Amino acid sequence: CEPSQRNRVKMRDKKDKEKTQITDDPVKNFDKWKRKYNKTKKRVKLVQKTTKKRDWEVERGNIQKLVNKYSEIKPKEAVKFSDFPLSKKTLKGLLEAQYRQPTEIQRQTIGFALQGRDVLGAAKTGSGKTLAFLIPVLECLYREQWTSMDGLGALIISPTRELAYQTFEVLRKVGKNHEFSAGLVIGGKDLKDESEKIHRTNIIICTPGRLLQHMDETATFHASDLHMLVLDEADRILDMGFADTLNAIIENLPKTRQTLLFSATQTKSVKDLARLSLKNPEYVWVHEQAKFSTPATLEQNYMVCELHQKVNMLFSFLRSHLKKKIIVFFACCKEVQYLFRVFCRLRPGISVLALHGKQQQMKRVEVYNDFVRKTSAVLFATDIAARGLDFPAVNWVLQFDCPEDANTYIHRVGRTARYKEGGEALLVLLASEEKGMIAQLQKKKVPINKIEVNPEKLVFVQQKLEAFLAQEKEQKERAQRCFVSYLRSVYLMKNKDVFDVFQLKLPEYAMSLGLAVAPRVRFLNKAQQQKSGVTQDNSGTAGHESEDDLKSFKAQLKGEQSKSQSSQSEEEEDDDEDENKDEETLKPAALLCGFNEEDEDDQKDQDLLTVKRKDVFNINEESQDDEVNKQHASGVITVIAHF
Numbered sequence: 001c002e003p004s005q006r007n008r009v010k011m012r013d014k015k016d017k018e019k020t021q022i023t024d025d026p027v028k029n030f031d032k033w034k035r036k037y038n039k040t041k042k043r044v045k046l047v048q049k050t051t052k053k054r055d056w057e058v059e060r061g062n063i064q065k066l067v068n069k070y071s072e073i074k075p076k077e078a079v080k081f082s083d084f085p086l087s088k089k090t091l092k093g094l095l096e097a098q099y100r101q102p103t104e105i106q107r108q109t110i111g112f113a114l115q116g117r118d119v120l121g122a123a124k125t126g127s128g129k130t131l132a133f134l135i136p137v138l139e140c141l142y143r144e145q146w147t148s149m150d151g152l153g154a155l156i157i158s159p160t161r162e163l164a165y166q167t168f169e170v171l172r173k174v175g176k177n178h179e180f181s182a183g184l185v186i187g188g189k190d191l192k193d194e195s196e197k198i199h200r201t202n203i204i205i206c207t208p209g210r211l212l213q214h215m216d217e218t219a220t221f222h223a224s225d226l227h228m229l230v231l232d233e234a235d236r237i238l239d240m241g242f243a244d245t246l247n248a249i250i251e252n253l254p255k256t257r258q259t260l261l262f263s264a265t266q267t268k269s270v271k272d273l274a275r276l277s278l279k280n281p282e283y284v285w286v287h288e289q290a291k292f293s294t295p296a297t298l299e300q301n302y303m304v305c306e307l308h309q310k311v312n313m314l315f316s317f318l319r320s321h322l323k324k325k326i327i328v329f330f331a332c333c334k335e336v337q338y339l340f341r342v343f344c345r346l347r348p349g350i351s352v353l354a355l356h357g358k359q360q361q362m363k364r365v366e367v368y369n370d371f372v373r374k375t376s377a378v379l380f381a382t383d384i385a386a387r388g389l390d391f392p393a394v395n396w397v398l399q400f401d402c403p404e405d406a407n408t409y410i411h412r413v414g415r416t417a418r419y420k421e422g423g424e425a426l427l428v429l430l431a432s433e434e435k436g437m438i439a440q441l442q443k444k445k446v447p448i449n450k451i452e453v454n455p456e457k458l459v460f461v462q463q464k465l466e467a468f469l470a471q472e473k474e475q476k477e478r479a480q481r482c483f484v485s486y487l488r489s490v491y492l493m494k495n496k497d498v499f500d501v502f503q504l505k506l507p508e509y510a511m512s513l514g515l516a517v518a519p520r521v522r523f524l525n526k527a528q529q530q531k532s533g534v535t536q537d538n539s540g541t542a543g544h545e546s547e548d549d550l551k552s553f554k555a556q557l558k559g560e561q562s563k564s565q566s567s568q569s570e571e572e573e574d575d576d577e578d579e580n581k582d583e584e585t586l587k588p589a590a591l592l593c594g595f596n597e598e599d600e601d602d603q604k605d606q607d608l609l610t611v612k613r614k615d616v617f618n619i620n621e622e623s624q625d626d627e628v629n630k631q632h633a634s635g636v637i638t639v640i641a642h643f
């Protein structure tokens, strides 16, 4: 071969040799790789720096994508929650809480709420209204990329502490993937402690009284950035009892907010809604065309029973429903307090619990949770348990006393037959209440049948009650208070076609409670005298009373109840008692029938205010001013929790 060709071959061999030498030398090889790697890393970083968005920018992009889809929401086609343009965090929360498919009220309202519309939503009890407003609340704050620095963004007002507590628990469940803070403001022992946290809370679930107290007294708390206001059980919150408080709250809220109202018995009264300055609200009345206003799975009956047989009837009922979960509604606290105690002593064979507005808040929460957990038990309750509470698997709702009106009836029976479950309801009426009440129920499309009681099946407990009262003075006093309170509750009912206290047979009623003699009822005597036109001017006090009557009556006519009246709880009564006194004597029996010791230091309930009950004779006047002061000073539990 030619010399030049030989040279070329030589050079190539040399190069090949060098090449293999480098590949075989790991140090040199690594250095080379490292140089190359650094170069690439620099280049990638540069590219990333110019193209990569920050997290919040990504989130903002996601939000924009969701918002763009709002106009395309088709409620009729939404089968799953994921068919709505909801954030991943909310969808995850719903899924984790086992909520997959929206209920009818959720399907029909979520879209409007996401679009920023004001909504008035009404649907039967147990149909899922809570999520219908909680989902939009979460989405609203998510859309605004709300942080704790932004303070209050959404406000949910409930008529009772129990309902607020329950809503808070649902919010914690479905909102757990969001970073917002949420607080339960239902009255607290330590206002100062609460005040320190409240300004950092993004979602507040509250009862009206305590919220207003913060608005008045907590300097750092303001609601000027509020985006969403929710009134749960709106008709209740809008009615006369909460008028002053709600008006004062609304004065502190920005007009630009979005407002959602939900209830099973919705208001459409223009006067009521005007206070909220709703903007072109969307009315969603899911069951407006439905044949009945109560759940289809609820079987409803009523029976007529004489007043003095009611206790026997209740005991007999419980004896024949020992394995069931039952709620019994009474007209007033004192009735619940007395009958709860004697029923524990009677040992019906089923665990007896009591929930009413005079219990301390801790006790109320304890009883609430206890009843949630139990599979069979009977809960004696006032109307603080009538609205919104979602106790699982309640079989029966028994209304021992006639409800104030058809709406209260609907809410009470709604504690059973919830979300596709079945349930039964029994209403106990006096003969004098039957015609008026049944007419009201029929007008409200409530299907109810009359049943007869078999007198032979009644178990008589009067003698046992007499024996209890003979043993314990306190018990006797409780029975007397129960007697007077029940009469007062009937007397204060507005609808005189249904409630007529003068038709009640008082001596028989007293005996049925175990009392040998009917206690003196001063207000009835007074009322009787007024009824029969007897003037008391010479007594010196009558003139003063009638002036007060007139004032209060005028205030009611104007729809501006006096402060004392509007703050007066339905459950508040003027006679104090020390419920702890007889714990010692009650303990043995209590243990046997699952009785929880009641530490019912009389505490004034702030939840349910006087509604639709005219106190034209100012029976409660002595206690009212005191109560207002006490309400402002008294402490009730508050929890501020963060997700």
Ligand SMILES: Nc1ncnc2c1ncn2[C@@H]1O[C@H](COP(=O)(O)OP(=O)(O)OP(=O)(O)O)[C@@H](O)[C@H]1O
Binding pocket: 098, 099, 100, 101, 102, 103, 106, 123, 124, 125, 126, 127, 128, 129, 130, 131, 263, 264, 387, 388, 389, 390, 414, 415, 418, 419
């Ligand atoms: N989408 C859903 N899927 C399954 N269960 C649901 C759904 N939405 C609500 N529920 C369940 O239905 C029950 C009733 O819901 P909720 O308490 O919200 O009813 P409500 O309409 O507010 O009743 P009320 O009128 O008595 O206040 C609850 O136990 C709740 O967990």
